Amino acid sequence: MSFQPVHFYQTGTFTVGNRLLEPSERSVQANIQRTNSLNSGHRACQGCGEALGARYAIDAAMNAARGRLIAANATGCLEVFSTPYPETSWQIPWIHSLFGNTAAVATGIAAAIKVKKHKGEMGDVRVVAQGGDGGTTDIGFGCLSGMFERNDDVLYICYDNGGYMNTGVQRSSATPPAARTATTMPVGPEPGNQFGQGKFVPAIAMAHEIPYVATATVADLRDLEYKVTKAMGIRGARYIHILVPCPLGWGAASEDTILLARLAKETGIFPVFEAENGEVTGTLKIRRKQPVEAYLQRQKRYAHLFGKKPAVETIARLQAAADKNIRKYGLLDQEAN
Amino acid sequence: MLKQTEGSHAVAEAVGLCRPEVICAYPISPQTHIVEGLGEMVKSGEVTDCEFINVESEFAAMSVAIGSSATGARTYTATASQGILFMCEAVYNASGLGLPIVMTVANRAIGAPINIWNDHTDALSQRDSGWIQLFAETNQEALDLHILAFKLAEEVSLPVMVCMDGFILTHAYERVDVPTQEQVDAFLPPYEPRQALDPTDPVSIGAMVGPEAFSEVRYLAHAKQMQALELIPKLAAQFKTIFGRDSGGLTHSYLTDDAETIVVAMGSILGTIKDVVDEMRQAGEKIGVLGISSYRPFPLDNVRAALQNAKRVVVLEKSLAVGIGGVVSTDVRMAMSGLQLEGHTVVAGLGGRAITMKSLHALFAKAIRGELERLTFLDLDWDVVNKQLERERTTRRSGPAAESMLRDVGVVAARIG
Numbered sequence A: 001m002s003f004q005p006v007h008f009y010q011t012g013t014f015t016v017g018n019r020l021l022e023p024s025e026r027s028v029q030a031n032i033q034r035t036n037s038l039n040s041g042h043r044a045c046q047g048c049g050e051a052l053g054a055r056y057a058i059d060a061a062m063n064a065a066r067g068r069l070i071a072a073n074a075t076g077c078l079e080v081f082s083t084p085y086p087e088t089s090w091q092i093p094w095i096h097s098l099f100g101n102t103a104a105v106a107t108g109i110a111a112a113i114k115v116k117k118h119k120g121e122m123g124d125v126r127v128v129a130q131g132g133d134g135g136t137t138d139i140g141f142g143c144l145s146g147m148f149e150r151n152d153d154v155l156y157i158c159y160d161n162g163g164y165m166n167t168g169v170q171r172s173s174a175t176p177p178a179a180r181t182a183t184t185m186p187v188g189p190e191p192g193n194q195f196g197q198g199k200f201v202p203a204i205a206m207a208h209e210i211p212y213v214a215t216a217t218v219a220d221l222r223d224l225e226y227k228v229t230k231a232m233g234i235r236g237a238r239y240i241h242i243l244v245p246c247p248l249g250w251g252a253a254s255e256d257t258i259l260l261a262r263l264a265k266e267t268g269i270f271p272v273f274e275a276e277n278g279e280v281t282g283t284l285k286i287r288r289k290q291p292v293e294a295y296l297q298r299q300k301r302y303a304h305l306f307g308k309k310p311a312v313e314t315i316a317r318l319q320a321a322a323d324k325n326i327r328k329y330g331l332l333d334q335e336a337n
Numbered sequence B: 001m002l003k004q005t006e007g008s009h010a011v012a013e014a015v016g017l018c019r020p021e022v023i024c025a026y027p028i029s030p031q032t033h034i035v036e037g038l039g040e041m042v043k044s045g046e047v048t049d050c051e052f053i054n055v056e057s058e059f060a061a062m063s064v065a066i067g068s069s070a071t072g073a074r075t076y077t078a079t080a081s082q083g084i085l086f087m088c089e090a091v092y093n094a095s096g097l098g099l100p101i102v103m104t105v106a107n108r109a110i111g112a113p114i115n116i117w118n119d120h121t122d123a124l125s126q127r128d129s130g131w132i133q134l135f136a137e138t139n140q141e142a143l144d145l146h147i148l149a150f151k152l153a154e155e156v157s158l159p160v161m162v163c164m165d166g167f168i169l170t171h172a173y174e175r176v177d178v179p180t181q182e183q184v185d186a187f188l189p190p191y192e193p194r195q196a197l198d199p200t201d202p203v204s205i206g207a208m209v210g211p212e213a214f215s216e217v218r219y220l221a222h223a224k225q226m227q228a229l230e231l232i233p234k235l236a237a238q239f240k241t242i243f244g245r246d247s248g249g250l251t252h253s254y255l256t257d258d259a260e261t262i263v264v265a266m267g268s269i270l271g272t273i274k275d276v277v278d279e280m281r282q283a284g285e286k287i288g289v290l291g292i293s294s295y296r297p298f299p300l301d302n303v304r305a306a307l308q309n310a311k312r313v314v315v316l317e318k319s320l321a322v323g324i325g326g327v328v329s330t331d332v333r334m335a336m337s338g339l340q341l342e343g344h345t346v347v348a349g350l351g352g353r354a355i356t357m358k359s360l361h362a363l364f365a366k367a368i369r370g371e372l373e374r375l376t377f378l379d380l381d382w383d384v385v386n387k388q389l390e391r392e393r394t395t396r397r398s399g400p401a402a403e404s405m406l407r408d409v410g411v412v413a414a415r416i417g
Helices: A049-064 A077-082 A102-118 A133-138 A141-150 A201-207 A221-232 A254-267 A292-296 A300-306 A312-329 B007-017 B032-044 B058-070 B081-086 B088-096 B139-156 B181-187 B214-243 B269-282 B300-307 B328-335 B357-368 B382-394 B401-409
Strands: A069-073 A094-096 A126-132 A155-160 A212-217 A238-243 A273-276 A279-283 B002-006 B022-025 B051-054 B075-079 B102-107 B132-135 B160-165 B173-177 B251-254 B261-265 B287-292 B294-296 B312-317 B342-347 B375-377
Touching (some): A049 A077, A049 A155, A049 A221, A069 A077, A094 B058, A102 A126, A102 A141, A102 B022, A102 B051, A133 A141, A155 A221, A201 A212, A201 A238, A212 A221, A221 A238, A254 A292, A292 A300, B007 B160, B022 B032, B032 B051, B032 B075, B058 B075, B081 B088, B102 B139, B139 B160, B139 B173, B139 B214, B181 B214, B251 B269, B261 B300, B269 B287, B269 B357, B312 B328, B312 B357, B342 B357
Parallel strands (some): A069 A126, A212 A238, B022 B075, B132 B160, B261 B287, B261 B312, B312 B342
16 A cells, blocks of 8 residues: 555544555554454344444554454353354354353453463463453452453453343443433333442542553444553553443444434543553544433433433433533533634 | 461462462451461562452452453452452352462451351352362461462462361461472473464454353353363372372361261361261271362262261261351252262351360260260350240331340350350
8 A cells, every 4th residue: 555645634633544654653553464363253233332442443453463362251141142053153262151240250360371472382362351341340340350450461352232132222430310221111100220429440440550441433443452452561450441332232224323323422422542551542523412312312322311201310410420521520621612 | 488477378388389379369268367377478589470450349359360360360368258248240250261370268257146166167158169268177288278279270270269167277376287399390391272362463352252152151161160070189299209198189088988977168177076076986887987078069979889888978068058057068969869868967166156076076976876966066155045036926116136146145255155
């Protein structure tokens, strides 16, 4: 591919084509040498945000680890759709043990590598652990916190689609307030998921003061690749939390996956930032702030908020939560305010 | 080298000699001294090329072990009681994946009511987990079984539990013969995994298996245990040539050849039973003992061969299958299928209740007289039980049972017998 100097027609856009970039700046996915760690042929739904996120994240990790990577995977959609044996989509050494122990399994892999490396039986192999929000923020939380606290040399990636989608869309501790799931039905005086205190694991990861924590969405895949690459350049416990829309669970059109991920970021509902040793070091700014309705209205899981009598108060509470994120993480440039 | 040492420390030394590569530690009595000992050995450099990881739960301990074993590292952990229940899901996963992890179970009762003392209900709760389960009679055997366990586990690619009585063995100071590194190295070669997470040869481990192959995969687990059944005596013979001791094996018979009454048991209680048997033999009773060393795989043929000429069998077990009676007895009865024998189940020593020679004398004599019931709870205090049953019959809000019964007993920790 010949090189052309970059000429940005849209200043600050992320849609600039690879051919306009120097080879060193091109995305991992744009490289014909990419590993296709999660190969084609798997059985994810159309428009699956998790499949997209995993593909970019693991290929970027493989690129950073020079092909020497082992993955541990929690039970969940990613595990089920990628390994209906005798087929497997994984081109890398991969293990699925249980729903709630992935961080600990990864700790074990890292420990074995450390010993084998010291004995000269193995090179410098790196470890990623991955799971959905249920496997991370709920059932796997104890093992995750233990791995953080010991600062084990593991990159843990959480693909957050806000619920237990593999078992039929039930509520997890990452399900947003007011959202409909199979266990938070839109009935009664307070339809949908309750407004709780929230359980935002990136902030909990930061409280462990691990070397690196980041959030990302599948709308900004270069940002995701950058964060995975950066995480792989660091030793110790690292955590990346990726928002991955789920057309099935969210009641959204398959072609809206990227749009919804972008709207989650542009509304402030999902703050995109990175943090080192417990302190925020960077945020992805909102480019054109949107009201939360723009995000909510495209998803059937919020349909009960927009009936004949719109749930104005509930929507206002969701807007307030988004605005709080914007203040807390500084998601708007000062001049944009 | 002969040493006067604690059972736990003897086991720690044995594990250290096996050149472990990853050790996961989570404290639970009465196994703590084992991992404490190993932690010190790794930290001081006595054991090299080993990662000692303090984890946050037993579930994590077994999960870390799964990860390291799947990456080809020789892996060890220890637990007991509630710990084995908490890690249960990972226990089944380790055997399902065919990972040769070795774990000590310092046998302890399961609550509620919470109880830290010895019985076998913890290990036996996992009898169907697919792990090989070996029971030690003495501290020497506990030490030896760990060396055998690594070899057995790695040969058949199955995890092995070495079960030793909590406190009775783990905390007892006894003379043990600690082998040399050269002896252990001669017996136990470096671990060559059948499967490993290796970037130079990527595999997927732990995929979903549907009805099309699930039975076959599960049958393979059974077939591997049947291989272990063949292998265990061979390894015991090999062990003897290198270490000069009889250790391990499937069963141990003591004076069973002409015995009309045979007592079947597992673990450290065998010593007490043998003493009683010796005394009863002197009084002319034809009585013997069958110790089961390998509980899983269960040596049906050996047990049957040992029992077939007896008139009666008393299975004395430190476990209770609530709602039927015995756990070990059920398996022994399967071995006795078709034999015309009187079979008795005696549940004894639960939660650390001492099993005294006096009680055993009376028990065996009763069996010989033909007066022993099919199911007996040794030394049960019927007054306490009946009082509680009466309370529950007469009072709807009878209160928490264990606490009421303790109050009826009236003393705490003053009487264990």
